[in-house]
Amino acid sequence: MANAISIVQDREDKLIEELGFDDHFHEHEHGDKFKSNFITKYIFSMDHKIIARQFLITGMIWALIGAGMSLIFRLQLGFPEESMAWLRPLLGKWIEVNPDSGIGTLAPEFYYALVTMHGTIIVFFVLTAGLSGTFSNLLIPLQLGARDMASPLLNMMSYWFFFLASIVMFYSLFLSTGPFSGGWVAYPPLSALPQASDGSGTGMTLWILSLVFFVISVALGGINYVTTVLNMRTKGMSMWRMPLTIWAFFVTAILALLSFPVLVSGFLLLMFDRSMGTSFYLSEIFIGGQALDHVGGSPILYQHLFWFLGHPEVYIIILPAMGLTSEVLSVHCRKPIFGYKAMVFSILAIGFLSFIVWAHHMFMSGINPFIANFFVIFTLIIAVPSAVKVFNWITTIYKSNLRYNAASMFAIGFVSMFISGGLTGIFLGNSAIDIQMHDTYFVVAHFHIVMGVAAFFGMFAGVYHWFPKMFGRFMNETMGKMHFWGTLIGAYAIFWPMHYLGMAGVPRRYYRFDNFDTFSHFSEMNQFITIAAIITFGFQVLMFVNFFYSIWKGKKVTSKNPWGATTLEWTTPINVGHGNWPGKLPTVHRWAYDYGKNGEEFINQVEPLGEGETEDH
Amino acid sequence: MDLTIQENAGRNKIHPYKFAVWVGCGSILMMFASLTSAYVVRQAAGNWLEFQLPAIFKMSTLVILLSSVTLHASFIAFKKEKEKLYKSLLVVTYLLAILFFAFQYQGWVALAESGVPFTLNPSGDFIYVISWFHAAHVVGGLAALTVALIHAFGLKFNVTPKRKIRFELTLTYWHFVDFLWVYLFIFLSFYR
Numbered sequence: 174m175a176n177a178i179s180i181v182q183d184r185e186d187k188l189i190e191e192l193g194f195d196d197h198f199h200e201h202e203h204g205d206k207f208k209s210n211f212i213t214k215y216i217f218s219m220d221h222k223i224i225a226r227q228f229l230i231t232g233m234i235w236a237l238i239g240a241g242m243s244l245i246f247r248l249q250l251g252f253p254e255e256s257m258a259w260l261r262p263l264l265g266k267w268i269e270v271n272p273d274s275g276i277g278t279l280a281p282e283f284y285y286a287l288v289t290m291h292g293t294i295i296v297f298f299v300l301t302a303g304l305s306g307t308f309s310n311l312l313i314p315l316q317l318g319a320r321d322m323a324s325p326l327l328n329m330m331s332y333w334f335f336f337l338a339s340i341v342m343f344y345s346l347f348l349s350t351g352p353f354s355g356g357w358v359a360y361p362p363l364s365a366l367p368q369a370s371d372g373s374g375t376g377m378t379l380w381i382l383s384l385v386f387f388v389i390s391v392a393l394g395g396i397n398y399v400t401t402v403l404n405m406r407t408k409g410m411s412m413w414r415m416p417l418t419i420w421a422f423f424v425t426a427i428l429a430l431l432s433f434p435v436l437v438s439g440f441l442l443l444m445f446d447r448s449m450g451t452s453f454y455l456s457e458i459f460i461g462g463q464a465l466d467h468v469g470g471s472p473i474l475y476q477h478l479f480w481f482l483g484h485p486e487v488y489i490i491i492l493p494a495m496g497l498t499s500e501v502l503s504v505h506c507r508k509p510i511f512g513y514k515a516m517v518f519s520i521l522a523i524g525f526l527s528f529i530v531w532a533h534h535m536f537m538s539g540i541n542p543f544i545a546n547f548f549v550i551f552t553l554i555i556a557v558p559s560a561v562k563v564f565n566w567i568t569t570i571y572k573s574n575l576r577y578n579a580a581s582m583f584a585i586g587f588v589s590m591f592i593s594g595g596l597t598g599i600f601l602g603n604s605a606i607d608i609q610m611h612d613t614y615f616v617v618a619h620f621h622i623v624m625g626v627a628a629f630f631g632m633f634a635g636v637y638h639w640f641p642k643m644f645g646r647f648m649n650e651t652m653g654k655m656h657f658w659g660t661l662i663g664a665y666a667i668f669w670p671m672h673y674l675g676m677a678g679v680p681r682r683y684y685r686f687d688n689f690d691t692f693s694h695f696s697e698m699n700q701f702i703t704i705a706a707i708i709t710f711g712f713q714v715l716m717f718v719n720f721f722y723s724i725w726k727g728k729k730v731t732s733k734n735p736w737g738a739t740t741l742e743w744t745t746p747i748n749v750g751h752g753n754w755p756g757k758l759p760t761v762h763r764w765a766y767d768y769g770k771n772g773e774e775f776i777n778q779v780e781p782l783g784e785g786e787t788e789d790h
Numbered sequence: 791m792d793l794t795i796q797e798n799a800g801r802n803k804i805h806p807y808k809f810a811v812w813v814g815c816g817s818i819l820m821m822f823a824s825l826t827s828a829y830v831v832r833q834a835a836g837n838w839l840e841f842q843l844p845a846i847f848k849m850s851t852l853v854i855l856l857s858s859v860t861l862h863a864s865f866i867a868f869k870k871e872k873e874k875l876y877k878s879l880l881v882v883t884y885l886l887a888i889l890f891f892a893f894q895y896q897g898w899v900a901l902a903e904s905g906v907p908f909t910l911n912p913s914g915d916f917i918y919v920i921s922w923f924h925a926a927h928v929v930g931g932l933a934a935l936t937v938a939l940i941h942a943f944g945l946k947f948n949v950t951p952k953r954k955i956r957f958e959l960t961l962t963y964w965h966f967v968d969f970l971w972v973y974l975f976i977f978l979s980f981y982r
Contacts, residue, residue: 323806396813404806430813434821442828445919450909453832453916469837470912474828481824 181777182733185744188779193757194408198320217333219325220751224332225311226643229636231332231339232303233717239294240710242287249279251703253685267351281684285354286372288682290346292357293380297387298342300490300628302335305429308493308635309398309422311643315742316416318407318759320752323400327393334390338383345379353380356682358479361454361472365446368460377447381440388433395433398426407741409761413517414778416740416765417510420517421496424524425489431528432485439478446470476538480531487624488527491591492520494631495562498584501634502566504738505581506573507774509766512565519558526555536604537611545604552602559595563588579653583634586661587627593665594623597672612682615675618668626664633660633716640720641735645748646727652719656712663709670698737775740765744779763788811959815966818927822970825923826977829916833981839911843979844900850893851975854928857886858968861935865961869954873947880935880942883964887932894925917978924971931967934960 218224245264248257258277261268267283270276310328314321322328345352354372355363359380367374402423406415415423442453446467454475455467503510510516532540532548566588575581597619600606610616633656640648679692686692686699734743741761745753759779767776771786782788832838864879898918906914938960941953 323810327810392814392817396810396817399813400806400810404804404809430817431820434817435824438821438824438828441825441923442919445915451912451915451919452909453828453912469835471832471835474831474835477831478824478828 181737185734185777185779188777188781189744189754189757189759192760192762192779192781193754194760195757196320198752198758217329219321219329221310221314221322221325221328222643222749222751224328225307227332228302228306228310228335229643231336232299232307233720235294235298235303235339236713237717239291239299240713242291242294244706244710245279246284246287246291247703247706249284249685251700253687282354282371283351284684285356285370285682286351286376289354289357289372290342290352293342293353293384295625296357296486296490297384298335298339300624300632301391301429301486302387304628304632305422305425305489305493306332306335306394307632308418308497308639309394309426311639312416312418312742313398313401313422314405315642315745315749315753316419316740316765317402317405317410318741318754318761319401319405320754320758322397323405324397328397331390331393331397334386334393338386338390341379341383341386345376345383348375348379350374350376352376358476358483359443360479361443361446361470361475362458365443365454366458366460366465367447381444385437385440388437391429391433395426395430398422399430402426407758407760410778413514414761414764416496417499417513417516417520418493418496420520421492421499424520425492428485428489428492428524428527432482432489435478436482439475439482442478443475473535473538473540476535477531480534481528483534484531485527487620488523490624490628491631492523494587494628494635495520495591497631497635497638498566498587499569500740501580501584501638502569503766503768504638504736505576505578505584506569507576507737507768508569508573509768509770510565511568512561513764513766515561516565519561522558523555526551526558530555533602533604533607536607542604549602549604553599555602556595556599559591563592563595578637578650579648579657580634580638582654582657583630583637586657587630587634589661590622590627590630590664594619594621594627598623609678610675612680613675614671614679614681617681618671618675621671622664622668626660626668630660633657636720638736639742640723640727641730641747642742642745642749644724644727645730646723647730647735648723648727649719652715656716656719659712659715660709663705663712666705667702667709670702674698734777739767739775739777741778744777805955805958807955808958808962811962815963818966819970822920822924822974825916825920826974826981829920829977830981832912832916837911839906839913840982841904841906841914842982843917844897844904846893846897846900847975847979850890850897851972853886853893854890854968854971857883857890858965860886861961861964865957868949868957871947871949877942880939884935884939887928887935890928891925894921897921920974920978924967924974927970928967931960931964934963 214220215223218227245260248255256276257268257279258270258275260279261270261277264279264283267280268277269280271278310322313319342352350371352372353359353364353376354370355377359377363369363373364377367377402415402419442451445451446454450466452467452470454472455465455470456472457468458465499510499516530548530552532544533552536545536548570585570588597615601610601616601619637648637653640646674692674695677692677695679686679695687696730747733745733747736743741759744759746755761778762781763776763778765778767778768774770776770789771783860879861883864876864883867875867879898921901914901917902908906917908918909915938957941956945953
């Protein structure tokens with residue numbers, strides 16, 4: 174087996190040498206053309222592979238912070254009577270300790286800040302930057318046969334704008350008035366009036382500043398991804414030969430470029446309302462008995478602008494995870510992905526539909542019920558391309574020689590999560606049922622499963638699968654499998670019960686429920702969820718340990734193509750230099766999913782079609 | 791969508807940087823499209839002051855259109871290696887760009903003096919915010935023009951592919967902010 178793979182590798186090298194495209198990359202200098210020193214190699218790097226790792230590790234740190242916050246508010250919800258005085262060293266004045274009894278309670282306004290920051294951090298910093306930033310950067314040039322992105326400089330700036338956004342947001346956590354606390358959607362008037370709450374002052378200013386930096390980062394990255402996919406493909410790499418990962422990143426980048434600017438417009442008007450006295454969003458409002466000057470604004474206008482980003486945003490999160498899952502499943506099932514073209518068309522359909530469904534987040538905001546019908550129909554139509562994808566994943570797994578490893582298991586876990594969460598979406602997409610469900614834990618359960626946990630599963634599948642390409646070593650399989658089972662069971666244990674809470678009408682974002690008679694019998698369920706969350710968090714710590722341990726001590730990769738995959742990134746050397754291929758660029762002669770064809774286990778994309786062989790999709 | 795095989799890698803029909811500028815322009819366009827959509831939605835909600843756009847904005851529209859023409863002529867002169875024409879047209883473009891800002895400023899003053907100061911009513915505020923935001927994007931174009939000017943007078947005249955693409959990027963962006971203003975001007979004039 175090992176011998177066979179090494180023979181295949183020699184053959185791939187020869188093919189690149191014989192048929193490759195000579196772009197005269199290495200003519201002038203030998204070795205590292207970019208002549209980098211430590212700082213330009215590891216810190217201000219323009220190499221897409223280093224930038225990918227920077228995005229990944231920054232995203233992981235944010236994931237730890239964001240998930241850690243959820244543990245604190247879960248403790249509050251599960252055990253509202255317990256003393257939290259032991260958290261005082263971490264949270265300081267946000268834990269109010271009663272001097273007589275010594276019982277510490279979480280400050281209610283900080284509870285809201287935690288919920289807000291948890292959402293902002295996970296949605297934007299982890300699942301947008303950490304997911305598509307990492308894998309778009311790593312895979313687009315490698316799988317397309319490009320030396321780097323179209324503009325490595327813009328790519329580097331994309332990361333550093335994200336870093337700047339991170340610094341500003343991190344700093345806002347330590348303000349004496351606390352970070353922004355009006356919910357991650359930042360609806361006015363809470364976000365527009367600095368006097369509305371503690372967090373609406375400086376906390377909100379920094380929040381908005383951070384997100385503007387973040388949008389710049391996304392835009393710079395997105396321009397690069399789109400341009401690279403359309404212009405930098407190697408010879409023979411037609412659009413229909415691109416792996417599904419690239420299709421997913423490509424459509425994701427287009428969505429980001431079309432939707433994030435709208436968020437900036439929304440923020441622009443918000444900033445004018447906040448500090449210049451305009452009334453775009455603010456209507457007649459009294460605060461503390463004082464009438465404000467604002468007249469006639471429309472808070473719904475902000476919601477339209479926000480959700481015009483907000484809905485594409487959830488596909489910006491999930492599409493890369495879908496792409497990674499498709500690729501990982503195909504490689505580890507040793508089978509072509511089922512329905513390649515259907516997969517591509519459903520990615521395109523989801524991308525298109527994502528722009529005409531935003532008002533399903535606003536059914537209860539007071540929009541016209543007739544307009545709501547329009548959004549219900551298009552929302553439900555999204556189920557069609559989503560179901561096509563699910564069907565194709567399951568058919569790919571069906572009767573395959575599946576390798577049971579952490580990467581493939583997380584990919585299957587993704588499909589499971591996506592089905593469970595997608596089904597509840599059909600409930601919420603109906604404006605009539607939404608009257609009961611909106612703003613309850615049913616919504617929390619739905620979106621956490623379908624775009625939170627599912628996206629994390631796609632990301633984990635990607636990390637375990639491409640770790641050998643990133644660091645030249647494998648992650649530990651045993652710890653990986655433990656991580657998978659812990660996370661799968663744990664995530665369902667956390668979010669499944671929330672559906673029941675939601676159907677019973679338990680509202681989200683409340684500080685405690687034990688003083689409502691209606692909800693007090695759910696206290697054990699809330700305790701269960703909290704304990705499940707703590708245990709699941711423990712498994713993520715295990716993943717961290719595995720990740721950093723494996724970077725330095727993991728099992729070394731000994732062959733270029735350890736998974737026996739067909740895509741171009743596995744024809745590069747084990748430790749790839751800047752420029753990706755040491756000699757010529759590979760040329761592509763077939764699609765990315767030739768597994769089990771003509772009696773071969775896999776045929777790399779650099780292999781020319783044989784006599785009489787047809788390229789099948 | 792063109793999904794045909796790209797036969798010649800590295801010899802694309804369009805330079806990647808130029809393509810990237812187009813994509814970036816598309817993104818900026820979305821920002822202004824959403825602002826004008828917000829305008830339409832907000833107007834439909836009522837409490838909307840009605841007034842005419844000051845006439846001075848017609849002058850600024852004319853000026854920025856003219857600057858696009860001169861910049862394009864300068865680019866053609868550059869390609870045809872007519873050094874003098876290229877440099878003088880570039881200077882003319884630069885002066886027209888500054889003139890555009892002067893006219894926009896006068897437009898804002900005229901708007902305030904006509905009884906529509908900032909923060910009076912969203913109908914006026916939208917004009918201020920949209921035109922300020924547009925001006926911020928023209929500042930970016932002005933920065934690119936400044937670099938072009940430094941290149942024109944600082945470097946020895948020489949038509950190289952690298953300088954041609956640089957000039958083309960500036961030209962594309964400048965045409966874009968010009969087109970953008972024409973759109974905004976027509977929108978704000980007629981959608982009262």
